[in-house]
Amino acid sequence: MSLAEYKYQDIIHRCFRCGYCKFPTDWDDVTNCPAYARYRLESYSTGGRLWLIRAWLTGEIQWSQHLAEIVYSCAACKNCVEKCPLSFHNDIVNMIIAAKNEMVELGLLPAPVKKFLQNIQLHGNPYGLPAKRRKAWMDGLNIESYHGQEYLYYVGCEGAYDTRAQLAARAVATLLLKTGISFGALGNDEACDGNEVEMLGEDGLVELVAEKNIKNFQKLGIKKIITLSPHAYNAFKNIYPRFGGEFKVFHYTQVLQDLLDRIKQDGQSAQGAKVTYHDPCFLGRWNSEYEAPRTLLKATGFQLIEMPRNKRGALCCGGGGGNFVTDFLGGSEESPARIRVREAHATGATILAVACPNCLTMLEDAVKVEGLEEELMVKDIAEILIESKQ
Amino acid sequence: MDPIYRALAEIVGEEYVSDQPEELFTYSKDLGTSEPIQPDYVAAPKTAEQVSRIVRMANQKKVPVVPLGGGISLAGLALPLRGGITLDLKRMDGIIELNEKSRYIVVEAGISHGKLTSYLHRHAPHLMHSEPGAPPAATIGGNVVIHGQGDLAHPYGFNSDMINGMEVVLPTGEICRFGSCAIGSGWYTLHPLPDLGLFLGWSGSTGILTKISLRLFPCKKIREMDIFVVEDEELVPDILYELTHAGMAEDLVAWSQEIPPYGNRLHHININITGDSREEMEFKRHLMFDIRLARYIQDGVGGIAAVSQDIERPQISKSADWKKGGGFEYVGSIMPVSAYPECYRRGMEISIRHHIPYTILGRVIGSAHGMMFSYSYAFNRADPETVRQAREALHETDHMVLEIGGTIWKPAVYGQQLVMERMDPNTLQLMKKVKTLLDPNNIMNPGNWEVN
Numbered sequence: 101m102s103l104a105e106y107k108y109q110d111i112i113h114r115c116f117r118c119g120y121c122k123f124p125t126d127w128d129d130v131t132n133c134p135a136y137a138r139y140r141l142e143s144y145s146t147g148g149r150l151w152l153i154r155a156w157l158t159g160e161i162q163w164s165q166h167l168a169e170i171v172y173s174c175a176a177c178k179n180c181v182e183k184c185p186l187s188f189h190n191d192i193v194n195m196i197i198a199a200k201n202e203m204v205e206l207g208l209l210p211a212p213v214k215k216f217l218q219n220i221q222l223h224g225n226p227y228g229l230p231a232k233r234r235k236a237w238m239d240g241l242n243i244e245s246y247h248g249q250e251y252l253y254y255v256g257c258e259g260a261y262d263t264r265a266q267l268a269a270r271a272v273a274t275l276l277l278k279t280g281i282s283f284g285a286l287g288n289d290e291a292c293d294g295n296e297v298e299m300l301g302e303d304g305l306v307e308l309v310a311e312k313n314i315k316n317f318q319k320l321g322i323k324k325i326i327t328l329s330p331h332a333y334n335a336f337k338n339i340y341p342r343f344g345g346e347f348k349v350f351h352y353t354q355v356l357q358d359l360l361d362r363i364k365q366d367g368q369s370a371q372g373a374k375v376t377y378h379d380p381c382f383l384g385r386w387n388s389e390y391e392a393p394r395t396l397l398k399a400t401g402f403q404l405i406e407m408p409r410n411k412r413g414a415l416c417c418g419g420g421g422g423n424f425v426t427d428f429l430g431g432s433e434e435s436p437a438r439i440r441v442r443e444a445h446a447t448g449a450t451i452l453a454v455a456c457p458n459c460l461t462m463l464e465d466a467v468k469v470e471g472l473e474e475e476l477m478v479k480d481i482a483e484i485l486i487e488s489k490q
Numbered sequence: 491m492d493p494i495y496r497a498l499a500e501i502v503g504e505e506y507v508s509d510q511p512e513e514l515f516t517y518s519k520d521l522g523t524s525e526p527i528q529p530d531y532v533a534a535p536k537t538a539e540q541v542s543r544i545v546r547m548a549n550q551k552k553v554p555v556v557p558l559g560g561g562i563s564l565a566g567l568a569l570p571l572r573g574g575i576t577l578d579l580k581r582m583d584g585i586i587e588l589n590e591k592s593r594y595i596v597v598e599a600g601i602s603h604g605k606l607t608s609y610l611h612r613h614a615p616h617l618m619h620s621e622p623g624a625p626p627a628a629t630i631g632g633n634v635v636i637h638g639q640g641d642l643a644h645p646y647g648f649n650s651d652m653i654n655g656m657e658v659v660l661p662t663g664e665i666c667r668f669g670s671c672a673i674g675s676g677w678y679t680l681h682p683l684p685d686l687g688l689f690l691g692w693s694g695s696t697g698i699l700t701k702i703s704l705r706l707f708p709c710k711k712i713r714e715m716d717i718f719v720v721e722d723e724e725l726v727p728d729i730l731y732e733l734t735h736a737g738m739a740e741d742l743v744a745w746s747q748e749i750p751p752y753g754n755r756l757h758h759i760n761i762n763i764t765g766d767s768r769e770e771m772e773f774k775r776h777l778m779f780d781i782r783l784a785r786y787i788q789d790g791v792g793g794i795a796a797v798s799q800d801i802e803r804p805q806i807s808k809s810a811d812w813k814k815g816g817g818f819e820y821v822g823s824i825m826p827v828s829a830y831p832e833c834y835r836r837g838m839e840i841s842i843r844h845h846i847p848y849t850i851l852g853r854v855i856g857s858a859h860g861m862m863f864s865y866s867y868a869f870n871r872a873d874p875e876t877v878r879q880a881r882e883a884l885h886e887t888d889h890m891v892l893e894i895g896g897t898i899w900k901p902a903v904y905g906q907q908l909v910m911e912r913m914d915p916n917t918l919q920l921m922k923k924v925k926t927l928l929d930p931n932n933i934m935n936p937g938n939w940e941v942n
Contacts, residue, residue, distance in 0.1 A: 113872040114816040116521050118562060119602075119627025120806070126611075127604035127626055127804055130580065140534050140581050141508060142561065143516040151519070152512055166510050185806045187814075408612075432505065 106202060108195045111188045112154045117147030121180035121192070125413030132409060133180060134416040134436035135173040138429045143170055146180040146192060153199040163203070168210045171199050173428040175436075176299045177416035178385040200301025212426035217302050220309065224291040225257040226425045235287035237266040243273055246284030251276075251355075252322045253283045254336075256329040257292050258424070258457035264464055265457035268480035269328050272352045275482055276326065279359040283326065289316070293327075295335035295382070299421040307343060310335070314345035324348040326355050330382035330456045331420075337387065351383055353392040353455050353481060360399050363485060375402040375484065376449035378440060378463065379414035380456035393455045396481050400488040405447045407440075415440050417466075419458040437466035445476050452478045494551055498533045498575065501543045506534040506581070517558070517576045522819035523869065523881040524566030524902065529556065529576040536581045538657060538665050538700035545698070546663035548575060548933050555661075556935045557694040559600060559632025562624055564819045565902035567636065567693045571937030579631065582700060587677065590614050593706045594654045596677045599631025599699045604804045606630060610706070618642070618709035618803075620649050623853065623864075626804035631699045636900040637691050639862050641741045641762065641803075642707055643855045644734065650690045654679055657701035658689050661929035669703065677703030688924060693900070695935040696928050710764035712771055713740075718759045718783060719795040723831040725786065726757050727858075730827050732782040733761065734858040738774040740764050742854040744861075746834060748847035749812050757834070762801055809849065815870025817877065820849075821884055822899035823865075823891040827858045836890050837865045844883040862899060863891075906939055 106112070122145055124132040131137035135144045142148040149170060155161045180192045203209055209217075219228040237260050246252050253276060259269035276283055294309035317325075325347050327333040336349040356363065377397055383389045390411045397404050409415045418429040418436035429435055441463055444452040452467070454460045457480075464478040479487075498507040508514075509531050518526040530553070535541050548555045554574025561568060570576050579600035586596040588609075597606060603619075604626025610617055620640030622633050633640075638649045646652060655669030655677040666672075669680040689697050720726065726744050733739055741762035747753040761778065765771040779787075779794060786792030810818035825833055834850050841848035849866040865887045869880035888905040891898050892912060898905040910918060922941035925932075 111814075113870070114811070114814055116810065116816050116818060118521065118625040118810075119560060120625060122627060123604055127608040129605050129608075130583070130602050130627060140506065141513055141516075141532060141578065143508075143513045148516045151516060155515055161511050161515050164511065167512050170512055185808050186811050 106157050107198045108191060109157065111191060112150055112157070112195050114186065114188050115147050115150040117142075117151060119145070119147065120183045120185055121146040123183050124179070124409045124415065125182070125411070126408065128408055131439070132413065132415055134175045134177060134418045134429055137415070137436050137439060138173070138418070138432055138434050140434070144173060149174060150192070150195060153195065156199070163206070163208050165210060168203055168208060169428055171196060171203065172210055172213055172300070172421070172426060173423070175381070175416050175418055175420035175423050175429065177381040177420050179416065182385055182412050197299060197301050201303055204301045204303070210426070212428075213300055213422065216422050216425050217297065217300060217305060220292050220297055221305060225261055226292070226296065226422070227257070227261050229261050232288055234260045234290055236260070237269045238273070238285060238287060241270060241273055242277065244284045246286055246320055246322065248321055249282040249284040251281060251283035251324045251326050252317070253285045254290065254293070254325050254327050254332055255285070256327065256332040256457065258461065259328040260290065262457065262461055264461050268457055268460055268482060271480055271482035271486050272328050275356060275363050275485060276352070279356070279362045281355070281359070293332040293335040294339065295331040296422040298335070298339055306339065310340050310343040310345060314340060314343055317345065317347065322347065324350070326350050326352050328352060328457060330380045330387070331458060334382040334386050351389060351392065351455070353396055354389065356485070357392045357395045360396070373402050373451070374405050374447070374449040375400070375451040375453050376405050376407050376444050376447045377410070377453045378407070378417065378444065378459055379411055380454065380459050381414070381416050381420050383455060384414060385412060393453070393481055396485060397453055400484055402451065402484070402488065405449050407443045407447055409443065415443070417459045417462040419462040424458045424462055435466070437462040438470055441466045441470055441472060441476060445472055450476060451484065452476055453481050453484055454478060455481050494547070494553060494575075495531060497547045498531055498544065501540050501547070502533050502535050508532045517578070518569070520561055520564060520566055520569060521817065522564040522566060523817070523877055523884060524569055527569045527571060528573070529570040530573050531575045532578060533575055534578040534581045538582075538659055541577065541659045541698055541700060542663045542665050544575065544577065545659055545661065549662060549931050552931055552933065554933050554936050557698045559629030560602065560625070560627045562628055563632065563636060563900055565900050567900065567902070567938065571903065574933070577698065579698070580629065585609055586701065588614060589676065589678070590617065592676070592678050593617060594678055594703050595619070595706055596655070596701060596703045597630055599702055600629050602627050602629055603633070607804050610709070614706070616709050617706040619704055619706055620646065620652060621804055622649065623805065623807070625807065630702055630704060634702060635690055635692065635694055635699055639853055639855055643853055643862070644739055644742045644857075645737075646705070646707060647856050652705040654703035654705055656689065656699060656703070658697040658699055660697050661934040665700070671703065688928065693935060693938045695938045696925060697934065711766050712768070713762065713764045713801045714771070714797070715799040715801050716761045716763065716775070716797045717795040717799070718761060718792060720757050720786065720792040721755070722791060723757055723834045725791060726759070726830045727828045729759060729783065729786065729792070730854055730858050733759070733778060734854060736777050736782050737857065738763060738777050743851060744830060745851040747849040748841075758795060810866070810868055812847070813868040813870055813876070815868065815872065815876065817869040817871040817880070818866065819880060819884055820864040820866040821887040821891060821905070823863045823896040824855070824899050825852070825861050825863050825891075825896040827854065827861045829894060829896065830861065832894050833863050833896075836894060837887065840865070840883055840886050840890065841867070844879045846879060846883055863896070903937060910941060
């Protein structure tokens with residue numbers, strides 16, 4: 101490959117590999133890069149990855165399956181962007197995505213990435229499940245199809261297909277119904293938002309997915325979108341404008357925080373029970389929303405205990421950048437999701453609250469592997485709101 | 491399967507060993523100007539026992555072992571000069587014991603300075619350790635084995651003077667302890683047992699440091715940096731003498747650099763002062779500025795450039811990036827404080843000759859018992875010509891340091907050779923005997939401090 105084709109050739113050599121990017125905001129440990137936490141070899145740190153990408157571009161090393169796995173182990177969590185003190189820091193994740201772009205162009209992809217992208221292309225979701233099963237999450241709920249309501253409620257692939265995430269999608273829908281706001285869903289007409297496709301470096305497919313969705317949204321007159329997933333929120337807010345899609349986009353926590361008085365529940369009293377909250381990267385570091393989820397949690401009456409690594413310094417669950425399917429960060433005691441649930445457990449909380457279906461499934465699986473099911477439940481904030489008495 | 495790879499995988503686990511080109515490439519380079527040299531294997535052990543097993547195996551196979559901490563010595567000290575196994579020690583990052591009343595902490599050697607600072611901030615905010623002028627990813631072990639210095643160097647000396655005890659894996663695999671911990675007592679003192687100072691300053695060529703008891707010091711509630719500035723470099727040693735006589739500062743650093751322009755040809759002295767009350771701070775400021783430095787201000791040759799600046803811990807350093815090239819190396823030298831003017835002038839001359847804006851900095855060690863001088867040369871990693879310029883400037887600086895009576899700190903192999911050429915022959919032979927005795931197969935970071 102020619103160096104001249106790589107978009108960031110003028111800056112990729114600027115990384116010193118000084119290691120700031122490994123830390124959280126409070127310098128608690130060098131393990132806040134999820135891939136480095138998992139593997140603990142310099143090649144998997146952000147600096148190591150950038151030096152390897154440059155070496156590939158200059159021909160110092162050749163492409164290999166292992167190189168591709170190192171590059172794709174980046175969860176795009178932006179911790180490095182947060183911590184790097186140098187002026188190019190905003191482009192660090194972009195430099196990695198650009199390397200993925202090149203691998204896509206050359207057809208040099210790890211098998212799980214290839215499968216992920218093929219499934220999006222063929223079925224509109226990364227799981228390879230039929231599009232006609234997409235509306236299964238709505239079964240039994242009185243949710244209208246979108247026909248001009250004020251909001252589109254967009255659940256995304258995880259909320260639509262993953263059985264655990266479906267429960268979160270339903271909980272959000274239940275609360276939205278209770279607020280009385282006007283909204284509808286697309287059911288089987290919903291398609292992948294493309295956020296992970298962007299993170300996996302498939303530019304052409306991002307364009308295809310975005311343009312198709314934008315066309316559909318515009319045809320239906322959609323102007324405001326509420327998303328279940330921070331990943332979809334990021335796609336609609338930050339990617340779709342590139343393709344002419346300008347919508348008012350809200351994560352569901354942002355909508356509900358203003359409508360708390362309408363969703364009063366008669367569930368169980370929290371009675372001082374403790375909850376801790378895991379910030380999703382695509383809500384937090386990517387879009388700076390840290391307060392809306394906390395406002396909702398505080399309204400439940402639970403005692404909110406922060407994990408040491410929180411907000412801008414939160415440890416990623418390891419599911420970003422398609423890793424919730426491609427799973428380059430799984431399979432170890434040091435997988436970020438397992439580290440994260442151990443941290444949550446150490447706070448003394450009995451509930452680990454999330455606001456992202458990816459985090460929900462990643463962390464719930466980790467709780468099971470850690471054998472903590474009896475002591476720590478992973479719940480979406482919407483589920484907690486429904487079950488609690490405010 | 492390669493038997494060495496198999497043995498490493500059996501010891502540290504398959505996931506923490508590699509002989510793949512990607513890892514070999516990554517561990518073949520550091521941030522400085524050293525030419526890349528690939529290891530044959532990379533392994534990341536978790537315990538001293540694993541380190542010991544690896545070293546024993548390496549002796550059997552006659553394979554070099556190179557211990558690596560944060561990898562930011564800049565001088566290529568953890569590059570595998572003869573190949574072999576690079577041991578990345580950063581998984582050994584546990585905190586074993588915090589003893590607040592005795593003011594020490596026992597840590598595994600691969601822990602980062604950032605993690606230790608954060609831990610103390612949360613669990614013992616009234617205590618601190620001496621942070622080096624390096625990124626927080628630098629490890630405690632890596633820093634003490636090169637005789638690092640930090641932001642408590644003025645009151646307490648080198649970081650390697652702040653050790654209460656050590657655990658070391660010898661080049662033949664035995665695990666040894668030094669200090670009170672060696673007799674089963676706590677890790678509270680290195681003295682008064684027989685001096686076996688065999689491991690510090692050797693760049694990992696006589697053993698692998700695995701645990702350290704580090705002295706902690708009072709961390710005051712209020713912290714600030716004041717800056718005194720003069721134009722005449724000849725005044726700097728006198729000013730530092732005055733300030734160290736007062737003994738009120740926690741850190742004293744003199745610097746001059748071409749970029750930014752306000753640093754050019756002026757000599758700034760950063761004075762960190764701390765206190766638990768406004769009265770204490772005021773007293774310290776009064777003693778330093780109104781008493782010790784007043785005459786420089788009255789004579790119009792010096793002035794207070796800034797007061798009450800925030801002190802960031804860990805420090806964030808962006809100065810290495812002025813060339814925007816991802817490359818940086820410096821010659822560190824330990825000098826008498828009186829040598830500041832000559833250090834400055836000669837360092838600037840070298841920078842000018844090599845077309846590199848000058849950056850010179852000196853940190854006071856002890857009560858002006860010495861000064862760690864750094865002559866920094868940033869370069870553009872993508873431009874081989876600037877790498878060459880920086881390398882030549884570094885070598886020239888090594889010579890200059892020795893010419894003006896200094897001692898090179900953490901020298902790269904080039905500087906090590908210069909130092910050993912000047913070393914007392916008896917001392918040199920003792921070094922050789924020590925190395926041969928400890929490391930009969932010469933497997934431990936060979937090529938470093940190698941006496942021919």
